[in-house]
Amino acid sequence: MMNDHDLAIFLLWTSGTLLAATLVFCTLWLRARERDLRSALAKPARENGAEIQHIVRAVDAIAVEVERMSEAQRFTAQVLAEKIESDPPLVKRFPGRVITPH
Numbered sequence: 001m002m003n004d005h006d007l008a009i010f011l012l013w014t015s016g017t018l019l020a021a022t023l024v025f026c027t028l029w030l031r032a033r034e035r036d037l038r039s040a041l042a043k044p045a046r047e048n049g050a051e052i053q054h055i056v057r058a059v060d061a062i063a064v065e066v067e068r069m070s071e072a073q074r075f076t077a078q079v080l081a082e083k084i085e086s087d088p089p090l091v092k093r094f095p096g097r098v099i100t101p102h
Contacts, residue, residue, distance in 0.1 A: 002010070
């Protein structure tokens with residue numbers, strides 16, 4: 001069984017160890033992030049330009065597909081509008097009130 005003094009020493013030792021581990025991991029994380037940022041800035045300009053051109057081409061392809069979809073939607077709306085204008089009005093098949101069993 002631990003007395004209060006031993007428990008206090010154990011908690012201080014444990015908290016000190018956890019603090020040291022946290023500081024080490026934070027330091028390592030910051031250094032890794034700094035190294036990653038340096039490597040990103042050190043990329044040649046042509047690599048960054050190639051990535052940007054790839055993104056531009058992808059956005060252009062998406063824009064073309066969206067334009068095709070909007071044209072198809074306009075065509076469908078026009079065909080439906082012409083069909084509604086040319087068809088005679090619909091005749092009611094059912095009386096005003098229909099009782100359905102529940």
